[in-house]
Amino acid sequence: MRLFPWLRKSGPPLPVGSTSSVTGVVREPFAGAWQSGMSAFDAGVDSRHDLLAFSAVYACVDRISSDIAKLGIRYVKQTGIIWQEYGAPRFTVPLRRPNAYQNRIQFITSWQVSKLLFGNTYVLLVRDALRNVISMYVLDPARVVPLVSTSGAVFYRVAADPLRGLQEQVTIPASEIIHDRGACPWHPLIGVSPIVAAAAAGTMGNRIQFNSRKFFGNMSRPxxxxxxxxxxxxxxxxxxxxxxxxxxxxxxxxxxxxxxxxxxxxxxMMSATDAQLIEQLKWAVEDVARCYHVPLYKIGADPTGSKTAANIGALEQSYYTDCLQAPIEALELCLDDGFEVPDGQGFEVDVRGLLRMDAGARYDAYAKAVGGGWMAPNEARAAENMPPVPGGDTPYLQQQNYSLKALSERDRNPAPNSTTAPKEPAKEPTNAD
Missing domain, CATH: 3.30.1120 (Arylsulfatase, C-terminal domain)
Structure with missing residues (x-):
C-alpha cells in the first residue's frame, strides 16, 4: 500500500492567478521591480528573517502562537442543546502526536507561526486505507504553490521535502491539505500576513537599533x-x-x-536626542503591535502599566476577543474539515486556561453558581480538577425559595407543609341522635 495514494508528478493545473504557464498576474512594489527580480522586501524592506530580529515582531509572533498552542483541544459532541467532551480516538490520537518529530504544542506553534509570518499554513494529511488521519505535517510555505484546474478543482504543488515524507515534487489534491490562511485581499487562496503591514515599522526599528549600535560603538560621538x-x-x-x-x-x-x-x-550626524530616537522606536513597536492586534502589555511595551490585579480578567477577555478568537475559530474549523468529522461533532479549543481567573475570584463565582442552583457542586469540583462526591450531581436550592404564584396561593390557603390538621366537616344528625 502506498503511503500517499494520490501521489503523482506535477500536472496541468496552473498557479493561482495565472492564465497560462508563462503569463500571469505580476504584483511589484514599483515599476520595473519584476524585471530586476526585486520583491516587496527587496525594495527597501527587510526580509521576514530580518524582521524577526526586531523584538516587537518576534514578541507578537511568539505571544500569539504560544498562547494558542498551550490551550488544550477537545473533541466534543452535541447532546441536546449542549456540547460535551466525547471520546473518539480516531480524531484525538493524531493530535496528541501529529508526527514523529513534533508533539501537539510544537505542531500548533508551527501552524500559527507559518500563518503569522507567511499568511498561509499548509498541513499535509497522511491517511490510512480507511481514510483515517494518522499523521500531520506543517509544510514550508515557500515550497507550496496553490493550483487551480480548468474545472475549478484546487490542487497544491509541493516541492520535495524528505522530512515530510515527500521525495519528489508532487501535486496534491485539496482534500489532503489543510489550508489555513489569513486575510485574502487579492485571491481567496492567497493569504496575507500581518507582517506585510508591519514591514515598514519593523524595518525602521531594525535600522534604528543598528544605527544606535554603531553610534554607541563610536563612544556615543557622531x-x-x-x-x-x-x-x-x-x-x-x-x-x-x-x-x-x-x-x-x-x-x-x-x-x-x-x-x-x-x-x-x-x-x-544627528544625535540620538536630536533624532528623537526613543519616540521613533516606541512608535515602531506600537505599529507592529497594532498590525498583530496584540495589546502592548502582552509584549512588555506598555509604559502606563495598565495591567493590574483588579482588571486582569477584563484585559484577558479583550485580548482573546480582539486577537486570539479569530485564529482559534479558524483552527477548529480547519481541523473539522481536514478530519471530515460528522455533523454534531467537532474539535473545540479549551479557552478556559486562557481566561482563568485568580483562585479567590473563581471560588466566589463557583459559590454564586452553585448557590444560585444552575450549577451542580460536582461541576464546580471538576473545573478545579477535583473528584466528584456522592450527591453532588444535582443542583440544589434552599427550601425557603418560593415563586410569587406559590406565595400568593399560600396567602389564600393553608401552607402546603402546615402541620395543623384540617377540621372535619360537621356530621348531619341521624335518627339515632
Missing part, C-alpha cells in the same frame, strides 16, 4: 567633517582622512585630536 579654510589637494585630503580614521575611529574613538593648518571638525 561622525563629522574635517575642513580647511583654503584649498587642499586630493592627495592631502586622502592622507588626512586615512590618518583621522586610523587614529580616531573605531576602538580609538574618543581620543584627543590635535589638528593644525586651520583644520576644523564639524559634526554632521
Amino acid at each position: 561622525g563629522g567633517i574635517l575642513s580647511a579654510d583654503g584649498p587642499i589637494s586630493d592627495e592631502t585630503a586622502n592622507r588626512l582622512k586615512t590618518q583621522w580614521e586610523a587614529n580616531y575611529g573605531g576602538e580609538n574613538a574618543g581620543r584627543t585630536a590635535v589638528v593644525g593648518d586651520g583644520l576644523k571638525y564639524t559634526a554632521v
Whole structure:
C-alpha cells in the first residue's frame, strides 16, 4: 500500500492567478521591480528573517502562537442543546502526536507561526486505507504553490521535502491539505500576513537599533567633517582622512585630536536626542503591535502599566476577543474539515486556561453558581480538577425559595407543609341522635 495514494508528478493545473504557464498576474512594489527580480522586501524592506530580529515582531509572533498552542483541544459532541467532551480516538490520537518529530504544542506553534509570518499554513494529511488521519505535517510555505484546474478543482504543488515524507515534487489534491490562511485581499487562496503591514515599522526599528549600535560603538560621538579654510589637494585630503580614521575611529574613538593648518571638525550626524530616537522606536513597536492586534502589555511595551490585579480578567477577555478568537475559530474549523468529522461533532479549543481567573475570584463565582442552583457542586469540583462526591450531581436550592404564584396561593390557603390538621366537616344528625 502506498503511503500517499494520490501521489503523482506535477500536472496541468496552473498557479493561482495565472492564465497560462508563462503569463500571469505580476504584483511589484514599483515599476520595473519584476524585471530586476526585486520583491516587496527587496525594495527597501527587510526580509521576514530580518524582521524577526526586531523584538516587537518576534514578541507578537511568539505571544500569539504560544498562547494558542498551550490551550488544550477537545473533541466534543452535541447532546441536546449542549456540547460535551466525547471520546473518539480516531480524531484525538493524531493530535496528541501529529508526527514523529513534533508533539501537539510544537505542531500548533508551527501552524500559527507559518500563518503569522507567511499568511498561509499548509498541513499535509497522511491517511490510512480507511481514510483515517494518522499523521500531520506543517509544510514550508515557500515550497507550496496553490493550483487551480480548468474545472475549478484546487490542487497544491509541493516541492520535495524528505522530512515530510515527500521525495519528489508532487501535486496534491485539496482534500489532503489543510489550508489555513489569513486575510485574502487579492485571491481567496492567497493569504496575507500581518507582517506585510508591519514591514515598514519593523524595518525602521531594525535600522534604528543598528544605527544606535554603531553610534554607541563610536563612544556615543557622531561622525563629522574635517575642513580647511583654503584649498587642499586630493592627495592631502586622502592622507588626512586615512590618518583621522586610523587614529580616531573605531576602538580609538574618543581620543584627543590635535589638528593644525586651520583644520576644523564639524559634526554632521544627528544625535540620538536630536533624532528623537526613543519616540521613533516606541512608535515602531506600537505599529507592529497594532498590525498583530496584540495589546502592548502582552509584549512588555506598555509604559502606563495598565495591567493590574483588579482588571486582569477584563484585559484577558479583550485580548482573546480582539486577537486570539479569530485564529482559534479558524483552527477548529480547519481541523473539522481536514478530519471530515460528522455533523454534531467537532474539535473545540479549551479557552478556559486562557481566561482563568485568580483562585479567590473563581471560588466566589463557583459559590454564586452553585448557590444560585444552575450549577451542580460536582461541576464546580471538576473545573478545579477535583473528584466528584456522592450527591453532588444535582443542583440544589434552599427550601425557603418560593415563586410569587406559590406565595400568593399560600396567602389564600393553608401552607402546603402546615402541620395543623384540617377540621372535619360537621356530621348531619341521624335518627339515632
